[in-house]
Amino acid sequence: MGMLLLAAATAAHAATDDGAAQAAAAERGRRIYVEGLLHDGTSLTARTEQGTALSGGAAACIQCHRASGMGSVEGNVRIQPITGRYLFPETGDLTMANMDGIRGKTLNRSHAPYDDALLERTLSKGIDASGRGLNALMPRYALSTRDIADLRAYLAGLSTAYSPGASKDTIRFAVVVTPDVAPARRQVFLDMLQAAVVTKNSSTLPRKRYMTMAANFVTQTERRWDVAVWSLEGPPSSWAAQLEARHRAAPVFALLSGLAEGTWEPVQDFAAKEHLPIWFPSLAAPPKVPANGALYFSRGVMLEADVLASHLSQGSQATERAVVQIYANDTPGAQAAERLKQSWRGAPGRLQDIVVNAGDEQALRAAVGKAPTDADLVLWLGGPALKALDGLQPSPRPERRVYLSRSLNPTTEPLFEPLLPSVRWVYPYELPRLRQANLAYLHSWLKLKNIPLVDEEMQSELFLSLNLMTDTLQDLIDNLYRDYLVERTEDMLGKRESSKAEQENRDRRALGRLARAAVDGEQRSAAGVMDAPDARTAQRRAFGVPESSGTSVYPRLALGPGQHFASKGAYIVRRDPGTPGLLAADSDWIIP
Numbered sequence: 001m002g003m004l005l006l007a008a009a010t011a012a013h014a015a016t017d018d019g020a021a022q023a024a025a026a027e028r029g030r031r032i033y034v035e036g037l038l039h040d041g042t043s044l045t046a047r048t049e050q051g052t053a054l055s056g057g058a059a060a061c062i063q064c065h066r067a068s069g070m071g072s073v074e075g076n077v078r079i080q081p082i083t084g085r086y087l088f089p090e091t092g093d094l095t096m097a098n099m100d101g102i103r104g105k106t107l108n109r110s111h112a113p114y115d116d117a118l119l120e121r122t123l124s125k126g127i128d129a130s131g132r133g134l135n136a137l138m139p140r141y142a143l144s145t146r147d148i149a150d151l152r153a154y155l156a157g158l159s160t161a162y163s164p165g166a167s168k169d170t171i172r173f174a175v176v177v178t179p180d181v182a183p184a185r186r187q188v189f190l191d192m193l194q195a196a197v198v199t200k201n202s203s204t205l206p207r208k209r210y211m212t213m214a215a216n217f218v219t220q221t222e223r224r225w226d227v228a229v230w231s232l233e234g235p236p237s238s239w240a241a242q243l244e245a246r247h248r249a250a251p252v253f254a255l256l257s258g259l260a261e262g263t264w265e266p267v268q269d270f271a272a273k274e275h276l277p278i279w280f281p282s283l284a285a286p287p288k289v290p291a292n293g294a295l296y297f298s299r300g301v302m303l304e305a306d307v308l309a310s311h312l313s314q315g316s317q318a319t320e321r322a323v324v325q326i327y328a329n330d331t332p333g334a335q336a337a338e339r340l341k342q343s344w345r346g347a348p349g350r351l352q353d354i355v356v357n358a359g360d361e362q363a364l365r366a367a368v369g370k371a372p373t374d375a376d377l378v379l380w381l382g383g384p385a386l387k388a389l390d391g392l393q394p395s396p397r398p399e400r401r402v403y404l405s406r407s408l409n410p411t412t413e414p415l416f417e418p419l420l421p422s423v424r425w426v427y428p429y430e431l432p433r434l435r436q437a438n439l440a441y442l443h444s445w446l447k448l449k450n451i452p453l454v455d456e457e458m459q460s461e462l463f464l465s466l467n468l469m470t471d472t473l474q475d476l477i478d479n480l481y482r483d484y485l486v487e488r489t490e491d492m493l494g495k496r497e498s499s500k501a502e503q504e505n506r507d508r509r510a511l512g513r514l515a516r517a518a519v520d521g522e523q524r525s526a527a528g529v530m531d532a533p534d535a536r537t538a539q540r541r542a543f544g545v546p547e548s549s550g551t552s553v554y555p556r557l558a559l560g561p562g563q564h565f566a567s568k569g570a571y572i573v574r575r576d577p578g579t580p581g582l583l584a585a586d587s588d589w590i591i592p
């Protein structure tokens with residue numbers, strides 16, 4: 001009895017020793033893979049096919065095979081997945097990764113299972129385990145047996161199990177809504193979300209399986225979505241605790257979409273801590289410094305400030321231009337004002353600030369009224385605060401401009417009419433007329449679901465965020481790792497947008513009459529692109545409506561490795577004097 005216990009204890013001890021040694025090897029392997037550092041602290045070195053020497057971080061595997069180890073697609077080159085499941089598969093492992101630039105056309109190459117010797121040969125000679133010569137992009141490494149063993153230990157544990165929130169048949173998301181959101185926007189956001197999730201889940205019922213890739217069919221990876229709405233309450237300082245409690249109760253795979261009018265900072269901090277991707281929420285002011293794994297449509301007001309700085313530096317009077325910016329303390333507008341100060345390119349001292357306390361309408365009115373008329377105004381104010389403009393007489397100097405932020409004014413409040421000709425908006429979206437073609441699908445979907453159009457930008461963002469998640473999950477097949485979700489999107493977003501737009505243009509032509517029936521009013525001009533080719537061309541000439549270039553309110557969306565903001569510019573727009581209620585461009589698309 002005593003002997004047996006002793007034996008068991010020794011075995012357990014040996015197992016922990018073994019585990020600890022394994023963990024230490026994996027950690028050394030991580031340093032090679034991620035940092036390009038060998039076990040003795042010297043730099044990993046490599047040589048490209050052309051003989052260029054690489055070393056340290058530049059030679060690290062993560063550069064190409066990415067943090068998830070799932071590889072990537074660069075132009076036409078497919079960088080294969082190299083996690084343990086792929087290199088050293090156990091029987092029964094289904095290891096399929098989508099290696100296509102668009103979607104669903106090519107899977108990763110199969111090969112004989114690797115072992116240390118074969119891995120060493122691949123790294124030094126560029127020959128895979130089955131003897132195939134590898135693409136020249138894969139560098140050559142001369143690694144010691146010990147470093148190879150360390151690498152192998154790291155790869156064996158990399159992306160082995162679904163990330164939390166994902167299981168064989170369900171994937172769980174949270175949608176965060178902050179308490180500052182106006183009730184009408186909040187309601188339409190939640191209604192759309194619910195309708196989309198119901199549709200999504202009914203299309204995955206056994207007999208209604210809707211799948212675009214054979215691989216999804218084989219692996220049966222179509223999953224039910226379980227979407228929790230995390231409505232926050234109270235001051236931002238209390239959000240972290242609320243988020244943590246909900247996540248602890250039922251962990252999620254990612255923060256899907258989301259809605260805020262003020263700060264998003266605490267949400268991002270929480271997500272970074274939990275290693276949760278942030279997936280294209282609708283925000284006026286994303287955090288100044290984006291965290292790892294956070295994907296946003298644009299930099300919001302920060303982008304607007306940069307675009308404005310660039311716009312104001314154009315033209316012959318740029319050096320004489322004086323600008324007064326007015327904003328309220330502790331608001332996204334204050335962030336924008338701070339940013340404009342940083343990116344101001346006019347003469348020093350010609351940009352003046354007036355700060356008021358948020359909510360102090362009297363002070364605001366006084367500030368707007370007393371700003372010198374020889375200065376242009378920039379009002380980093382949202383919604384009701386713009387009432388401060390009421391009664392403000394147009395300047396005797398007709399070229400005086402009043403600049404407003406579109407991000408801070410998601411639903412345009414009626415402005416003081418006499419002032420309108422001098423008002424310009426910084427507008428980080430595609431122009432209303434141009435984007436109707438991009439949004440035809442959204443508009444017919446809303447009609448079908450009986451959901452009103454309250455805020456086209458926000459509704460388009462939500463629609464895209466959800467559709468993008470559906471498509472990307474299909475792309476991932478059964479590799480549900482949070483890092484990979486983000487990496488794949490960084491690689492594919494631009495390509496996905498242009499191929500979707502092309503496909504939608506084709507569908508629209510084919511479905512001409514159907515689609516036209518679903519569109520009316522202002523959108524009729526865009527419906528022109530749905531006609532037969534000849535009529536279409538005529539319509540396009542008549543209305544200047546191009547075919548859609550994307551599927552959202554943004555003219556183009558794209559990311560690259562490590563990028564966080566998909567849309568990178570804005571227009572300056574004014575009211576279109578010819579078409580009341582419409583906006584017209586007053587500048588090109590400005591990428592600051």
Ligand code: HEC
Pocket residue numbers: 033058059060061062063064065077078079080081082087109111119122123128129133134135136137138139141151
């Ligand atoms: C500059 C980009 C780049 C870097 C850095 C890089 N690789 Fe690769 N690797 C590739 C490409 C591209 C392929 C696929 C070539 C092909 O399939 O023809 C590849 C393939 C491989 C394969 C073969 C996979 C298979 O399916 O047979 C292994 C193993 C591999 N890499 C390991 C590594 C390791 C380990 C490191 C770091 C020490 C590393 N790679 C660094 C680009 C890179």
